[in-house]
Amino acid sequence: MQYYLDLLSFGPEGWGDELLAGALVTISIALATLPFGLALGLAIALAKRSRSWTLRTFATLYTTIFRGVPELLTLYIIYFGVQVLLQGVWSALGLPGNLEMSPFLAGMVALGVVLAAFSAEVWLGALNAIQKGQREAAAALGLTKWQAFRLVVFPQLMRVALPGLGNNWMVLLKETSLVSVITLQDTMFIATRANVVTKEPFLFFGAAALIYLFFSVISTWGFDRLEDRANRGHARAGASR
Template sequence: MDRILTLLSWGNQGWLDELASGALVTISLALATLPFGLALGLIMALVKRSDSRVLRAFGTIYTTVFRGVPELLTLYIVYFGLQLGMRRLWTGLGLPGTVEMPAFVAGMIALGLVLAAFSCEVWIGALNAIHKGQREGAYALGLNKAQTFRLVVFPQLIRVALPGLGNNWMVLLKETSLISVIALPDLMFWTGRANVVTKEPFLFFGVACLIYLAFSLVSAGGIEALERRANRGFAQGGGSR
């Protein structure tokens, strides 16, 4: 028991500080990916609903590919592909030395592309849920397309999309664990390190699981609070009073 407490203590003897720094990387990666993935997802949703057939086809291909390919594979393709592309560009420009793709950025891009594909479907569902009359009313008031979207549609969109986007966030949080395979020092990375050094796999992977679980539970609570806030002006429970 003493040994376990030492292993899980803060400082040189224990691994708690390493695990905490890893958890911080995990959270920052998820938080950094979120706005990028959600914004791209919204753009893809608008692309998939546009009047142009070419754009619609592009949107369909995009979501089909990134929803169908394993996240791990996407991560490898983005990481190695960007690495290769950047090196070619670097030497092509005649710049000295070599260039490295930061693992954090590669992870952010890969996870963001996947999140965009999944959140795109949520955004589309939300866009469809907004009554046609809202747009017609806005046009009748003389608002143009961009204004209509920004001032009328978008504010209502968040409320409808929130449950789906919350799900997307939970999935993203768990997917960040894959990032350790490209050597980013996240929670999984430090847990694996601790396992190799201490030969206590059950303890460390168990603790890592509990940390992820804590993140998930806190997120679930946060999403619920956000939903309550977004719905505060609406009748709840379907009861008539």
């Protein structure tokens, strides 16, 4: 038992500090991806509701592609393929040096475009749940389209979309483990390296599982609080009727 505790301890003899650093990378890339993916997803959802056939077609193709292609393949395409493409453009412009994409940025972009495809459907469902009369009332009050969206539509949109976005976040947390294949030293990367050195797969992959589980439990609690807060006024209005 002491042997396993020593392996998980902090310091030069244990892997505790490396696992902690990997956990910080995991939550960092998830938090960096979330606003990018949700904002892009909202833009895709609005494009799906656009009067422009071009925008609707683009948005439909986007969600079809990135919901259908495996996340790992998307990660490889962006990290290796897009990097080669950017380097080609860089060289064609006659600029000196090499243009390299960091694993963190590549992981964030890859996970973000996939998150956008799934969150777009959540946003779209929430947009469809908001009655058209809300926008008409805002226009009657003299609000511009942007003001109506920011002050009237978006607060209601968040209330309706939060459960689905919470599920998207939970999936994103687990998908961060994929970035280990492009050498980003996240939780999964450290657990794999520790297993290779110590030949203790159950110990280190079990520790990685507990780290992901810890983040999931905290996230579930956080989203429950957000949903309670978002539904507070709505619940009172429903009770008064």
